[in-house]
Amino acid sequence: MEDIAIRVTGLSKKYFLSKKTLGLRFPERIKQLFSLNKKHDKSEVFYAIKDVNFEIKKGETVGIIGRNGAGKSTLLKLLSEVVEPTDGRIELNGTVASVLEVGMGFHPDLTGRENIYLSGALYGLNKKQINKSLDNIVEYSGVERFIDTPVKHYSSGMYTRLAFAIVTNIEADILLFDEVLSVGDLSFRLKCIEKIKQLAASNKTVIIVSHNTNDIIGLCSKIMCFNKGRLTDFGDESIIQKYIEKSITYDPKINTKDLMNDSEPEFKNLLRKEWPNIDEALGDEGMKIKKLYIINESRPGSESIFTNDKFSVNVEYEKFNDNEFYDIGCAISYMNIGFFGFNTSNSDLNMKNYIKRGTYVAKTIIEEHFFNDVILSMTFCIFKNNERIICYDVDALHFKINKYLSEEDTKHPKLTNSFTGPIQAKMNWEIIRK
């Protein structure tokens, strides 16, 4: 046990999916109230963690990957004693600190300094340790001037930086992080990664849960992969490759259908928006948008878009006068961040050529192999005479780009397909031998 930090044997966590009690009649409710332990008898049983065994050595940095609901967070909760196991045994060699949430226990009416002590105490730091790292925390969070102001007056940026600063100063033999890397900004991530490397170098044990494999690559010496409550793989980084292969491998039978994870709720594309009543339509007295629509140019009539489809963005509008000109702008957002914008004034078109009254369709094409397999939303706006924006329709359309996999891909999945950002474009590469 000397060089082992964590040993887990036969660990299981069972949950009862509770039945609803709302529809019950009064006598039944009273009955249920008095049959304390038996009430679970008829409810459904669900294992969040099932029969998990592993050992982690001191000084190892372990990344836990798996889909939503695979049991990653439950495992951390079990290791940090937040919930108790139904079965099995956990041995922890050394002090444990867990970060299941950043900014835990913050009270808006307390000052920054008071919150550092309160939150720090919750993460298991004593007063001496906090005093030691107080300057560090204050400096990193950059709230020096406001440290004795109640945190409710902080800007949200200051608030989160203070919360993160506390987290990066936690000390213990075993540290557990749940999705911490994926919530902070870049500077916090870098700080965290630096801290984790430091910890590993000083023989501390670190466990990181993430569903973003990019966080884990290069940081962890060991990887654990969970699926439906079971530990499916435990080893070095090659497991990530296996995990990615599995998640991109797909069944040829559902070739034409959308490739959806069974745990995700069904997402419906919205590719068309019309204003039958021109008075309600987008625009001003000189111009009105009548229709917004996206057409899959590779497979006309199809309601779904795959990564290998070319599609067009169409704006149908009517002009009511001959002297003003309008530009149309589009912006595409991924996870609420607009990352890609294009409008008619940025093109070779001169809108002054289309100044006469009448109905027009403005159309642009987005080439195949441009977006990654992500969900995107599209915002439209209209500019008048190059002077001002007259109206917006935020997130007017939304759609999912599905991953296209050739037969070759299905047989031999490519690791390079694992990039998770919104654009994964097919570029022209050339290779020159020097």
Add this chain to the structure above:
Amino acid sequence: MSFFVSLQKNLLNTIKIIDAKDQGWRKLQLKKIWQYRALLVNFALRDIKTQYAQTKLGIVWSFLQAMTAGVIIFFFFGWLIKVTVPGNIPYIVYAYPGMMAWYFFSFIISQAGTSLQQSQDIIKKVYFPKLILPLSKSIVGLVDFAIWFIFYIVILLIYQFPLSYKVVFLPIGILFNIIAGFSVAIWLSALTVRFRDFYHIIPYLVGFGIFITPVFFPTALLPESLHFFIYINPMAGVIALIRWCLLDTELSVYYLIGLIPTLLLFISGVYYFRRVEGIMADII
């Protein structure tokens, strides 16, 4: 020999073992509460600091509460209803300690009784002995108790009424006051985690309990046949004890017997709380 060596090593390395088989019978873990005393203090400080946050009067509100209670006792019960009290003690001097103890009790059950519900987001995210939550609320109640006590001293000065030398036993009275409130509160808080129904019982206990407790009247006013119900009321004994400490009033031996149910409630409450503690994060 090797067994002892390994045992020693285990102690030095602080190996923590969580075993599903151990979860049935729970120890009190007083040691653990001691280890987490910093958190206890932090929780209490948080509540004390934030209680009157953004008020102009701040802690003066606590004095105003103490004063209002005094005014109500003086005019309503002492002057309008004219409750008679034993000996030649002025009415307010007799009744105020009862109100003081009752306020402390009701503060503990309403605050500590709901403390788990209030901190559910923390309970789901981090481990700590959950008894700390109701315990810290009880400590917070002590601040108000101290303020009420200061106000009582003022009343005594006005009436030129001497305190009994038995005031040295007051800490025991306060301890029992805390135990009485705390034992009800931990039962309520643990039960509320499982059945929210108990959440709605707290206002009844606080609002109506005062009428079946000898706060405003001496027990002697009641017919003999009802005395039994007074004696089994945990707060009746506590109030009698506190009055005995402050005013050297008669302390019926029955009250002391009445403290036994309080202790039973306390021990069973802690036991039940520890039993529910394991599943708190799952069901809260």
